[in-house]
Amino acid sequence: MASRYAQEGGQLLQQGQPAEAVKSFQKGLSIDPKDVDCLMGLVRTHLSTGAAKEAEAAVTRLLQVQPDNTEAQAHLAMLKAQAGDPVALVTLKALAAAPTAGYFERFNLGTLLAERGDLEGAKAAFEAATVVAPHSVYPHFELGRIAMQRKDTAAAATHFQQAASLAPQEALPHLMLSRAQAANGSLGVAIASATKALEHAQGRTRVAVLQDLFRLYLQANSHDAARRIILELRELDPAQTGYVHMHGLGCMLAGDLAEAKALFMEALQRAPNQWDIRHSLAQAHEALGERAEARKLLEEIVTVVPHEPGPTNDLVRLLMGDQDHARARVLLERVLEANPQDALTHLNLARATQPFDRAEATRHAKQAQDLGADVTVKEQAAQLLTELGG
Numbered sequence: 001m002a003s004r005y006a007q008e009g010g011q012l013l014q015q016g017q018p019a020e021a022v023k024s025f026q027k028g029l030s031i032d033p034k035d036v037d038c039l040m041g042l043v044r045t046h047l048s049t050g051a052a053k054e055a056e057a058a059v060t061r062l063l064q065v066q067p068d069n070t071e072a073q074a075h076l077a078m079l080k081a082q083a084g085d086p087v088a089l090v091t092l093k094a095l096a097a098a099p100t101a102g103y104f105e106r107f108n109l110g111t112l113l114a115e116r117g118d119l120e121g122a123k124a125a126f127e128a129a130t131v132v133a134p135h136s137v138y139p140h141f142e143l144g145r146i147a148m149q150r151k152d153t154a155a156a157a158t159h160f161q162q163a164a165s166l167a168p169q170e171a172l173p174h175l176m177l178s179r180a181q182a183a184n185g186s187l188g189v190a191i192a193s194a195t196k197a198l199e200h201a202q203g204r205t206r207v208a209v210l211q212d213l214f215r216l217y218l219q220a221n222s223h224d225a226a227r228r229i230i231l232e233l234r235e236l237d238p239a240q241t242g243y244v245h246m247h248g249l250g251c252m253l254a255g256d257l258a259e260a261k262a263l264f265m266e267a268l269q270r271a272p273n274q275w276d277i278r279h280s281l282a283q284a285h286e287a288l289g290e291r292a293e294a295r296k297l298l299e300e301i302v303t304v305v306p307h308e309p310g311p312t313n314d315l316v317r318l319l320m321g322d323q324d325h326a327r328a329r330v331l332l333e334r335v336l337e338a339n340p341q342d343a344l345t346h347l348n349l350a351r352a353t354q355p356f357d358r359a360e361a362t363r364h365a366k367q368a369q370d371l372g373a374d375v376t377v378k379e380q381a382a383q384l385l386t387e388l389g390g
Contacts, residue, residue, distance in 0.1 A: 003028050006037035013045050021045045034065045043075055052079055070095060071104045078108040082115070096125060103133040110142060119146050137167040144176055148183075156180040164193070171201035175209055178216075187220045207236065214246060223254035241270040245277050252284055260284050275301045279311050291318065302331065307338035309345050316348050328352040343372035347381050354388065362388045 002010070005028025012021035022045055028038035039062040046055035056079045062072045074095050080088035089112065095101060096109040110125030123146050129139040144159035160177035167173055174197035182190035194213045201209045210233050217226035230247045237243065248263030264281035271277060282297035298315035305311065312335045316328040332349040339345060350364035365388060369381035 002037040003032065003035055005031070006035060006041055009038065009041045009045070013041065013048065018045050018049050036062065036066055036069070039065065040069075040072070043072065047075065052082065055079060070098075070100070071102060074105040074108045078112055081112050096128070101128075101132075103129055103136065106132065107136075107139060110139070114142065114146065119149060122146060135166060137163045137170070137173065140166065141173055141176070144173075144180065148176075148180060153180050153183040157184060164196075169200050171197045171199075171205050171209065174200070175205065175212065178212060182212075182216060182219075187216060191216050191220065191222075207233070210236075214250070218250060218253055221253075223250065226250045227254070241267050241274075241277075244270065245274075245280065248280060248284070252280070252287070257284055257287050261288065275305050275308070275311070279314070282311075282314065286314070286318075294318065306331075306334055309335050309339050309342045313344050313348055316352065320348075320352060325352045325355055341371055343368045343374065343377045343381075346371065347377055347384070350381070350384055350388075354384075358388055 005024050009021040009024035009028070012018075012024055022042065025038040025042040025045065028035050029042070032038075039058060042058040043055055043062060046052075046058060056076065059072050059076045059079070062069060063076065066072065074092060077088045077092035077095060081092060092105070092109050092112060095105040098105070106125050106129040110122045110129060113119075113125060114122035123143060126139040126142045126146070129136070130143075133139070140159050140163040144156045144163060147153070147156035147159055157177060157180035160173055160180050163173035164170075164177050174193050178190045178193035178197060181193055191213065194209055194216060197209045198206065198213065210229055214226055214229040214233065217223070217229060227247075227250055230243060230250055234240070234243045234247060244263055244267040248260045248267060251257075251263060252260035261281065261284040264277060264284055267277045268274070268281055278297055278301050282294045282301070285291075285297065286294035295315065295318050298311055298318065301308075301311040302315055312331050316331055319325075319328040319331075329349065329352045332345055332352060335342065335345050336349065346364045347368035350361045350368060353361040353364060362385065365381050365384045369378055369385065372378040372381060
């Protein structure tokens with residue numbers, strides 16, 4: 001049975017108080033320097049906080065007391081491998097492959113392989129960890145992260161759902177579940193999962209959840225909810241220029257153009273060199289019918305970031321309104337050199353080329369139709385092809 005201080009330290013670690021846990025484990029070791037449970041608790045606590053040197057010292061001490069402790073061997077092998085020891089990875093693989101391998105041998109191998117980009121190997125190791133510890137949230141969470149990296153958002157949602165079910169009071173599984181659901185196009189359930197994450201989130205995690213919720217509400221056209229979220233973010237960090245910009249974007253999408261313009265101007269005063277804020281202000285000017293102001297800003301932006309598709313395409317729309325197709329073509333071709341797969345740029349280049357070269361215009365319109373992920377771009381490309389007879 002674990003000693004009193006080992007039990008107390010374990011409870012403190014579970015409660016998210018690693019510093020207090022360390023004190024408890026150390027107190028136990030002051031009474032019994034060979035208390036294996038306190039030593040293991042110390043190792044796990046240092047690992048949880050990323051204190052590699054302290055973790056290695058504790059695990060070395062533990063192995064002096066209990067040399068055949070395979071969990072300790074697995075922790076030491078992982079720490080040595082992370083420090084660059086090539087033999088340590090071989091050792092960890094052997095420990096994880098043993099018939100008696102436990103959770104940490106398998107989980108540590110998965111962690112190390114994931115860090116090294118071996119997603120297939122990491123996936124197998126984490127799946128093996130779920131066999132010996134089916135109720136541990138961590139392997140499911142890591143399997144979800146691997147699935148996200150591999151663009152398998154359906155599998156990611158399944159794994160994060162398992163993680164969230166196993167740790168309903170933890171914010172991160174719910175947040176990652178929301179992201180996977182959003183990537184699958186399921187906005188409603190993504191908002192519900194993010195809202196659940198918010199119930200338990202603190203500190204940086206809470207900020208991340210709020211930022212996600214803001215974007216989700218905008219995508220769902222829930223402008224009042226988005227406004228509520230951005231106001232909370234601004235209250236949390238009034239000096240954050242990005243939140244002023246986001247607030248403006250929310251207002252613009254809600255149709256509050258004058259307020260959006262004022263917010264973009266405020267953000268630009270704080271960060272005069274941020275071209276994306278200047279771009280948003282230009283869009284607000286254009287939406288308000290202030291065409292000259294919009295064009296002036298867009299000209300400034302395109303000079304600074306000539307290969308960015310967004311500002312160039314907005315400027316081109318104004319240029320073609322002034323029948324300046326020749327300059328529009330030059331700007332668009334420059335963007336396509338850096339972004340050959342940008343559908344909107346192909347569509348606008350087709351429009352700019354239409355008066356001079358119908359064959360070339362048809363080629364770009366077809367590319368816009370093939371590349372377009374946006375339904376509007378695909379529809380407009382199809383309409384232009386009909387006009388061109390392509």
